[in-house]
Amino acid sequence: MIPILIFLALTPTITTIAMFDPFFLKIFFVAIFLGFLAGPFGTVVVWQRMALMGDMLSHSAILALVLAHFSSLPLLVIYLIFSSILGLIFHYLRFQKYHPEQLMMVLSYAALSIGIICVSKLQLQTIKFNQILFGDLLSISGEDIFWMIGGGIFLLANFIAIWKPLLLMTFHEELARVEGVPVGFLKGILTVLLGGVIALSIKIAGALLIVGLLIVPSLSAVRLSRTPEGMVIRSSIFGAISAAGGCICSFYFDWPIGPAIICVSFGIFCLTLLRKN
Amino acid sequence: MSFGASRVQTETIDFSLKNVSYQKFGKTILDNLNLDFNSREIVTIIGPNGAGKSTLVKLLLGIKQPTSGVIERRAHLKLGYVPQKFVVDQSFPMTVERFLKTLSKPFVQDIFNIEPLMKSQIFSLSGGELQRVLMTRAFLQEPDVLVLDEPTQGVDIMGQKILYEKLISFQETSKCSVILVSHDLHLVFAKSHRVICLNGHICCAGHPDDVQHHDSYLDLFGSYTHHHDHSHV
Numbered sequence: 036m037i038p039i040l041i042f043l044a045l046t047p048t049i050t051t052i053a054m055f056d057p058f059f060l061k062i063f064f065v066a067i068f069l070g071f072l073a074g075p076f077g078t079v080v081v082w083q084r085m086a087l088m089g090d091m092l093s094h095s096a097i098l099a100l101v102l103a104h105f106s107s108l109p110l111l112v113i114y115l116i117f118s119s120i121l122g123l124i125f126h127y128l129r130f131q132k133y134h135p136e137q138l139m140m141v142l143s144y145a146a147l148s149i150g151i152i153c154v155s156k157l158q159l160q161t162i163k164f165n166q167i168l169f170g171d172l173l174s175i176s177g178e179d180i181f182w183m184i185g186g187g188i189f190l191l192a193n194f195i196a197i198w199k200p201l202l203l204m205t206f207h208e209e210l211a212r213v214e215g216v217p218v219g220f221l222k223g224i225l226t227v228l229l230g231g232v233i234a235l236s237i238k239i240a241g242a243l244l245i246v247g248l249l250i251v252p253s254l255s256a257v258r259l260s261r262t263p264e265g266m267v268i269r270s271s272i273f274g275a276i277s278a279a280g281g282c283i284c285s286f287y288f289d290w291p292i293g294p295a296i297i298c299v300s301f302g303i304f305c306l307t308l309l310r311k312n
Numbered sequence: 313m314s315f316g317a318s319r320v321q322t323e324t325i326d327f328s329l330k331n332v333s334y335q336k337f338g339k340t341i342l343d344n345l346n347l348d349f350n351s352r353e354i355v356t357i358i359g360p361n362g363a364g365k366s367t368l369v370k371l372l373l374g375i376k377q378p379t380s381g382v383i384e385r386r387a388h389l390k391l392g393y394v395p396q397k398f399v400v401d402q403s404f405p406m407t408v409e410r411f412l413k414t415l416s417k418p419f420v421q422d423i424f425n426i427e428p429l430m431k432s433q434i435f436s437l438s439g440g441e442l443q444r445v446l447m448t449r450a451f452l453q454e455p456d457v458l459v460l461d462e463p464t465q466g467v468d469i470m471g472q473k474i475l476y477e478k479l480i481s482f483q484e485t486s487k488c489s490v491i492l493v494s495h496d497l498h499l500v501f502a503k504s505h506r507v508i509c510l511n512g513h514i515c516c517a518g519h520p521d522d523v524q525h526h527d528s529y530l531d532l533f534g535s536y537t538h539h540h541d542h543s544h545v
Contacts, residue, residue: 081403082403202406206404207398213393214391214393261405262406263404263405263410266405
């Protein structure tokens with residue numbers, strides 16, 4: 036109890052100091068923006084049960100790191116291209132006898148292992164596992180910020196464009212199909228968008244925790260919302276608060292950023308459980 | 313081979329199936345169907361479990377594609393679909409009111425008395441309530457063809473009667489075609505224009521009175537038809 040009180044007392048001072056540090060300020064607002072993005076896309080992950088797809092995409096992002104080592108493109112762009120293409124491949128890949136989710140589990144762990152072996156065998160000194168797996172604020176460059184904001188706005192615009200058919204598809208896929216919703220195509224788009232969100236936020240949340248960043252705020256919003264729009268807005272707010280809280284903890288208490296965000300997010304989730312239905 | 317009513321002009325046919333088969337996992341679900349669905353007709357599809365009734369409906373709606381054969385559909389056909397009983401995920405918050413707004417049509421007539429359900433969450437509805445909401449939405453769309461896959465699952469016997477009465481009167485005023493998968497033989501027989509008895513292939517088809525005395529129908533449903541003279545409300 037006492038540490039919490041001390042923390043609460045310190046918070047205003049900390050935030051005031053933080054406001055004068057231009058480097059922190061930049062990253063702080065980018066993190067809030069990415070936390071906000073977790074609202075719409077986390078909601079989609081929950082509704083469409085794409086958590087395993089998300090895991091697979093983020094785990095295989097380590098392979099993208101290896102590619103980045105041999106290319107002059109910015110890491111974030113390589114992430115973007117890599118996870119979009121991978122998402123599309125798995126969207127169209129079908130194997131008999133395996134449920135797509137089962138296949139994704141296999142590939143998710145395989146990709147993680149292959150990525151780690153590649154990184155260690157290729158002696159890529161520039162790559163630090165902690166940064167990749169749990170996120171690192173200090174690795175974010177000015178160029179990254181540009182891509183995060185621009186890419187985020189692009190993803191958000193796409194999300195708004197598919198909102199109406201998405202609702203019908205979530206309610207009942209076949210009914211949506213009868214009413215002219217191109218269900219397969221729409222799911223392909225969702226996969227690419229998810230790949231995009233993961234690519235943008237991987238430096239903040241880390242490859243292991245990114246799906247948590249997406250779904251915890253959305254699941255916190257489920258119990259409080261009566262409409263789909265309400266759920267998206269609430270989870271965006273929760274995502275933004277989590278990112279802000281996580282940044283403060285990371286910057287001033289030197290917590291790893293990804294886990295810090297998830298912990299704040301989990302705190303919000305627990306609070307929502309207190310509410311009676 | 314042609315079943316049912318006499319040949320009609322093409323523009324009065326909604327769907328025309330030619331040598332349509334459907335296989336899944338190497339198992340033949342539907343075998344060489346040749347069948348026309350006429351406009352403004354109430355067609356009831358009956359058959360035992362696993363007869364391929366839902367598959368036939370999904371082929372008509374374009375949800376599934378036939379393994380072989382052709383399905384011709386009248387141009388610009390507007391479809392209304394009431395799917396088989398299903399469960400809505402609890403993580404999908406959606407009130408009935410918001411759900412009806414996914415159509416950009418005004419909610420004018422409360423045929424199925426869903427006004428009291430308007431503020432309820434879709435996932436909290438009972439099977440019968442959800443069916444009423446889905447039927448309301450399908451009616452609002454003013455479809456050319458209304459396809460219903462066992463719409464009375466989870467509805468009590470009095471509710472079934474009311475539901476079918478409303479469906480028939482809607483059909484009479486809107487002049488749409490109705491394709492209905494049903495087990496409630498005693499309730500739908502009288503009002504259907506045509507009954508198709510399905511069991512992988514078409515066992516028999518035609519006017520309800522004729523089908524009822526057809527040998528293959530009696531084989532499948534001989535002990536099945538019975539009349540209810542009471543309800544359990």
